[in-house]
Amino acid sequence: MLLEVRQLTKSFGGLLALSNVSFTVEKGDVVGLIGPNGSGKSTAFNIMAGTFPPTSGQVLLEGKDITGLPAHQVSARGIARSFQLVRPFLHLTALQNVMAGRMYGHEPVASTHQAKTEAMAILAFIGLAEKNQTKAGSLTVMERKWLELGRALATRPKLLLLDEFMAGLTPTEVNAAMSLIGEFKEQGITVIVVEHIVKAVMNLSNHVIVLNAGTKIAEGSPQEVSRDPHVIKAYLGERYAAH
Amino acid sequence: MKYGGWLIAGVLLAALLVTPQLPFSNNKILTILIQLFIVAAMASSWNILAGFAGQVNLGHAAFFGLGALTTRLMWLDGYPLALSFVAGGLVAALFALAIGFPALRLRGIYFAIGTLALAEALNETVSNILPGNSALPGPQLVSYELPSRYYLALGVVLVVVAVAYWLTQARLGLGMMSVRENEAAAQAIGINAFRHKLWAFIISAFLAGITGSAFAYFHVSYYYQHTFTPLWTFDAVLVTFVGGVGTVAGPILGAIFFVVIRDVLATNLTNFHQVIFGVLFILVVLILPGGFLELWDRLRVRMTNSK
Numbered sequence: 362m363l364l365e366v367r368q369l370t371k372s373f374g375g376l377l378a379l380s381n382v383s384f385t386v387e388k389g390d391v392v393g394l395i396g397p398n399g400s401g402k403s404t405a406f407n408i409m410a411g412t413f414p415p416t417s418g419q420v421l422l423e424g425k426d427i428t429g430l431p432a433h434q435v436s437a438r439g440i441a442r443s444f445q446l447v448r449p450f451l452h453l454t455a456l457q458n459v460m461a462g463r464m465y466g467h468e469p470v471a472s473t474h475q476a477k478t479e480a481m482a483i484l485a486f487i488g489l490a491e492k493n494q495t496k497a498g499s500l501t502v503m504e505r506k507w508l509e510l511g512r513a514l515a516t517r518p519k520l521l522l523l524d525e526f527m528a529g530l531t532p533t534e535v536n537a538a539m540s541l542i543g544e545f546k547e548q549g550i551t552v553i554v555v556e557h558i559v560k561a562v563m564n565l566s567n568h569v570i571v572l573n574a575g576t577k578i579a580e581g582s583p584q585e586v587s588r589d590p591h592v593i594k595a596y597l598g599e600r601y602a603a604h
Numbered sequence: 605m606k607y608g609g610w611l612i613a614g615v616l617l618a619a620l621l622v623t624p625q626l627p628f629s630n631n632k633i634l635t636i637l638i639q640l641f642i643v644a645a646m647a648s649s650w651n652i653l654a655g656f657a658g659q660v661n662l663g664h665a666a667f668f669g670l671g672a673l674t675t676r677l678m679w680l681d682g683y684p685l686a687l688s689f690v691a692g693g694l695v696a697a698l699f700a701l702a703i704g705f706p707a708l709r710l711r712g713i714y715f716a717i718g719t720l721a722l723a724e725a726l727n728e729t730v731s732n733i734l735p736g737n738s739a740l741p742g743p744q745l746v747s748y749e750l751p752s753r754y755y756l757a758l759g760v761v762l763v764v765v766a767v768a769y770w771l772t773q774a775r776l777g778l779g780m781m782s783v784r785e786n787e788a789a790a791q792a793i794g795i796n797a798f799r800h801k802l803w804a805f806i807i808s809a810f811l812a813g814i815t816g817s818a819f820a821y822f823h824v825s826y827y828y829q830h831t832f833t834p835l836w837t838f839d840a841v842l843v844t845f846v847g848g849v850g851t852v853a854g855p856i857l858g859a860i861f862f863v864v865i866r867d868v869l870a871t872n873l874t875n876f877h878q879v880i881f882g883v884l885f886i887l888v889v890l891i892l893p894g895g896f897l898e899l900w901d902r903l904r905v906r907m908t909n910s911k
Contacts, residue, residue, distance in 0.1 A: 410792065411791075412788075431791070432788070432791040432792050433790075433791045433792075433794050433795055433796045433797070434794075436791070436792060436793055436794035437794045441792070441793070442792050444788075444789065444792070448786045448788065448789035449786075449789070450781065450782055450785035450786060450789065450790075451785060452781075452784075452785060452850070453781060453782070453785060457778060457781075460778060461778050461779065461782045461790075461793060461795070462793045464775045464778060464779075465775075465779065465793050465794035465795045466793050466794035467794065469794065471775070473773065473774070473775065476775075509789075512793060513792075513793070515793075516793050516794055
């Protein structure tokens, strides 16, 4: 078991964003975390990434408690993330962006030379090798997403959290993104995807967790979850759930 | 840096090293160059925190003043110059460490205002405790000569530029620039943003401190308070922005331009250089955020494209 989330609860003032949510993630899994707007998936995501601590509950990575650690320490323990609105380092070159990930994070290298070599390999993997000297600010939105992924991969994560990575992509780009995430699986990187695009999640994941109004309403294989009456009700309303 | 850049830097350095020995060298030339070194070192040290780590410090004069005060008092008290010099940098760095913990919790404009307020408080305190003038006593006055001041100031600017260049190549500098670009994203790849800002603050303060030390060794007579006045900060800010913020060469280029304009105009129109630099600053911020260096890059791109 790579990640265990135990009875996670988060309230913002009087609003209960997440209530007693527990789940586990096995090594090599691609887990889809889905739910309608306001279901608490972003809150769960941010707690796992160390953006803010939970009100109560625990997050364990390989059995070690990482609850409430600041984001940079979570990264050092081996959890990397992408941002829903991409945040590459705009005034740095694509190479520097990835090098920064390689020299910090989990299993960093100290030598600039080695970081450069390995960062170039990552840029080649995400198809940006020829733009290594281009400032991130001059890349297209799509390329920036790829770059941010490369920067996250450069930290050598055990677990990669992708926050609405497919949002704003054309169908062709979604396919490219899905095949890339498929390759992570082969490299032994465990992935949790938070997505609005249910189709993408269903194709990609081997395990799906469904949140609604801050609680977990279903969990299982994509096929099981898509037949679950609670899920159908949450997404489509009462009328369709009867079947 | 390309070979051309190294070549220019090497030739320039060699010329600066031999300047005091040249037959046409005189005190006026040396004095202008010392002032140039001090302005360049102040700008470049300010740029390490503001340009690399993205934290705009409007209290930079405090570190210059602390360095100058420490060195002046120790040196005139009979301590060896080398010891007094290093102590100037260390006192400034320790002060940065102490105020960095609260001040760096502030962000953006609040950090700028906070540092300005701290520096002004120090400025007022010094003017109350040490209202007088610091003049060199007899023995130091008799043995006073400019070349040693020149070499110390040159040494300081070389150290500052070397540190700035090293940062552009080092992990620490990459971390600082990542924090400047996006703090949350930097944290997400394992960079401790606060620690990087604190390091930038300490390094920047130490370098401003030793610049103050060079000033204290150079000046025959000045009011203690003079080194704490906010003008030292604002000159550094203007020079850095006009030259190119966040670069190694920018603050140096800006300083050369600043001192040339100031000395050309000072003979005819006192302090008119401040008006010129004020206008230039506004123009740069509005149309050329990268300063002179960006202008140079744009021209170069245009020339290569037209070929």
